[in-house]
Amino acid sequence: AASALALTACSSGNGDSGSDSGASGDTQQLTFIQGVAGDEFYVTMQCGIEAEAEKVGAEVNTQGPAKFDPTLQKPIVDSVVASQPDAILIAPTDVSAMQAPLKAAADQDIEVVLVDTTVDDPSFAVSQISSDNEGGGAAAFEAIQTQNPDGGKILVMSTDPGISTVDARVKGFEEAAAEDSSFDYLGVQYSHNDTATAAQLITAALAKDPDIVGVFATNTFSAAGTATGVRQADKQDQVTVVGFDAGPDQVGQLKDGTVQALIAQDPYQIGVDGVTQAIASLTGAEVTPQIQTGFHIITAENVDGEGAQYLYKS
Numbered sequence: 001a002a003s004a005l006a007l008t009a010c011s012s013g014n015g016d017s018g019s020d021s022g023a024s025g026d027t028q029q030l031t032f033i034q035g036v037a038g039d040e041f042y043v044t045m046q047c048g049i050e051a052e053a054e055k056v057g058a059e060v061n062t063q064g065p066a067k068f069d070p071t072l073q074k075p076i077v078d079s080v081v082a083s084q085p086d087a088i089l090i091a092p093t094d095v096s097a098m099q100a101p102l103k104a105a106a107d108q109d110i111e112v113v114l115v116d117t118t119v120d121d122p123s124f125a126v127s128q129i130s131s132d133n134e135g136g137g138a139a140a141f142e143a144i145q146t147q148n149p150d151g152g153k154i155l156v157m158s159t160d161p162g163i164s165t166v167d168a169r170v171k172g173f174e175e176a177a178a179e180d181s182s183f184d185y186l187g188v189q190y191s192h193n194d195t196a197t198a199a200q201l202i203t204a205a206l207a208k209d210p211d212i213v214g215v216f217a218t219n220t221f222s223a224a225g226t227a228t229g230v231r232q233a234d235k236q237d238q239v240t241v242v243g244f245d246a247g248p249d250q251v252g253q254l255k256d257g258t259v260q261a262l263i264a265q266d267p268y269q270i271g272v273d274g275v276t277q278a279i280a281s282l283t284g285a286e287v288t289p290q291i292q293t294g295f296h297i298i299t300a301e302n303v304d305g306e307g308a309q310y311l312y313k314s
């Protein structure tokens with residue numbers, strides 16, 4: 001059965017009783033390896049994974065590095081592989097550094113399902129499930145464009161290069177921005193997935209270019225830090241902030257007017273799909289190699305209405 005802690009975080013949805021089929025002695029053992037522990041995106045994904053695993057009678061063990069960092073995630077993968085679960089669901093923290101460790105897992109007959117992020121050559125994986133990250137980046141530009149019809153200076157606050165999801169978001173944003181010459185794109189800054197660093201970087205950027213009109217921040221931590229920095233600089237009425245993800249701090253910043261839009265993913269569904277694909281592969285059923293779960297734009301207008309279902313759990 002799922003742990004009491006997990007049930008506390010995963011309060012909504014499902015409500016299925018579970019089949020309690022663990023008695024067979026044949027229970028599938030799944031391990032979920034997060035990009036980083038404590039990130040509400042992965043917490044919500046864990047809820048989806050645990051709910052679906054309970055439904056199908058599988059067991060889940062979840063682990064995550066303290067930072068979004070392949071040097072911390074690789075030893076976790078190595079020790080999980082040594083414990084020989086039936087399947088690993090993982091969000092790899094780097095497209096190249098996690099390639100060999102995950103290929104090694106697949107070579108040991110462990111089914112590998114990539115949830116959220118991917119690697120350079122994912123051909124060893126049975127399935128990959130992610131949001132429409134490029135499309136979400138383009139939508140972020142459109143949100144800034146709508147608020148600033150006369151154009152102006154814009155920049156991107158990301159985490160680190162080499163992470164498939166945030167790189168795709170940057171690409172989608174840049175390609176959309178390149179089509180509107182009234183915007184002056186100042187480039188991308190990397191905050192290393194640290195809110196304080198993102199706040200410092202945006203404060204410095206606003207000191208250098210006080211007329212910035214828009215910032216796209218590519219994930220929870222870069223977005224929360226960007227909004228904090230914009231407010232500290234007292235520029236919240238001038239700068240449109242659009243952030244990827246919908247964690248509790250981000251939702252607070254949306255409601256207090258510092259942030260104008262959030263591009264929410266559906267991590268719960270990514271988790272559900274990840275379990276479904278792992279079990280399909282283990283039981284010889286048909287597997288879907290790639291699944292895209294889209295995105296949802298959350299604004300002050302819909303955050304308490306139809307957008308509420310997409311807010312992350314903590």
Ligand code: T6T
Nearest residue numbers: 039041116165219220221245
């Ligand atoms: O944006 C998500 C995830 O999709 C990305 O790969 C890493 O950052 C998050 O976990 C949010 O913090």
